Each structure stands twice: as C-alpha cells, then as structure tokens.
Amino acid sequence: MITIKKSANSKWSGDIKTGKGSISTQSGALNNQPYGFNTRFEDKPGSNPEELVAAAHSACFSMALSLALGEAGFTADNIDTKAVVSLDEVDDGFAxxxxxxxxxxxxxxxxxxxxxxxxxxxxxxxxxxxxxxxxISLTANLL
Structure with missing residues (x-):
C-alpha cells in the first residue's frame, strides 16, 4: 500500500474581519499567499479556502479522468475542468x-x-x- 503525504501551512493574526493570514504549500506553489475576510467574503485580491478546494478538485478530476480514459483506450487532446465551490450561510454558520x-x-x-x-x-x-x-483527525496544541 502506498501513502503519499502533502502539506500546506497557514498563519493568521488578528480578529476575523481585520486580521490577515498567509498560506504556503510544501511544493512552494504558494508561498505566503495572503488571505483574509476581505478575500473570502468581499472579492478582494488574494486567495481563500473555497478557491483552494476548487483548484484541488478541478485538478484532481482532470487527472483522474485522464486515467479513466487511458484505461478505456483513449487519450485526451485536452481536458479543461472548472470547479465552483458554493459556500452558503446555514443555521450554524457557513458550510x-x-x-x-x-x-x-x-x-x-x-x-x-x-x-x-x-x-x-x-x-x-x-x-x-x-x-x-x-x-478528519485533529491534533490541537495550545502554545
């Protein structure tokens, strides 16, 4: 059995509305990419968790489709996948x-x-x- 582990790190300081964060990935594809309330809820430049999930899902789907096509005897000239993540306000917050x-x-x-x-x-x-x-497992350390 193969296990592959990849990681990302995020940092945050301040309150929810005026605070600021940054996201970095193990590969370096993202290096201290800024994110915050304004990039998530006010369409300001920068990233946000939903956009990152959409990027991961569209990339994974395209690769997996390439595999499925290959197993069926086909090779794609081009696969272009868009993922749109909907974040909605629900009774207990957002989901x-x-x-x-x-x-x-x-x-x-x-x-x-x-x-x-x-x-x-x-x-x-x-x-x-x-x-x-x-x-989802969780290890929480209070420093």
Whole structure:
C-alpha cells in the first residue's frame, strides 16, 4: 500500500474581519499567499479556502479522468475542468454545500455516451471527491 503525504501551512493574526493570514504549500506553489475576510467574503485580491478546494478538485478530476480514459483506450487532446465551490450561510454558520464540476474535453473517437459514463465514474472515484466524506483527525496544541 502506498501513502503519499502533502502539506500546506497557514498563519493568521488578528480578529476575523481585520486580521490577515498567509498560506504556503510544501511544493512552494504558494508561498505566503495572503488571505483574509476581505478575500473570502468581499472579492478582494488574494486567495481563500473555497478557491483552494476548487483548484484541488478541478485538478484532481482532470487527472483522474485522464486515467479513466487511458484505461478505456483513449487519450485526451485536452481536458479543461472548472470547479465552483458554493459556500452558503446555514443555521450554524457557513458550510460548503455544493461543488459544481464542468469539464470540457477534446478526445478523438470517443462516443458521447462513453465519455459521460467515464466522467460520472471519475466524479465518484476522484480522490478529492472522496475527500468530502473523509475522516478528519485533529491534533490541537495550545502554545
């Protein structure tokens, strides 16, 4: 069995509305990328958790679809996936209530019916899709 671990780190200081944070990833793709209330709720420049989930889901789906296509004997010329994460106010705060995936792909010699079936299979089997039901462990250290 293979286990791959990747990490990201976020820092925050201040209160929720005027505080500021930064996000960094193990790979360095993000290095102290700013985020805050204004980038999450007021459309100011910078990142936010929902955008990062959307990026992860769209990337994972595209890769997983490439795998499914290959297993079916196809190679995509192009797979372009967009993920839209909906963050809604609910009774007990906020929750991600929906992720809409939209994929546009150019694949030679595949029937639409087979493409649709492979996309549905991929939606269910993509590791980030499965994440939405994953166990979450927590270690909390008060310094």
């Amino acid at each position: 991600v209530t929906h992720i809409a995936l939209e994929v546009n792909a150019k694949i030679a010699d595949i029937a639409n019916e087979q493409f649709q079936a492979l996309c549905e299979q991929t939606k269910k089997g993509c590791p980030i899709s499965k994440l939405m039901n994953a166990e």
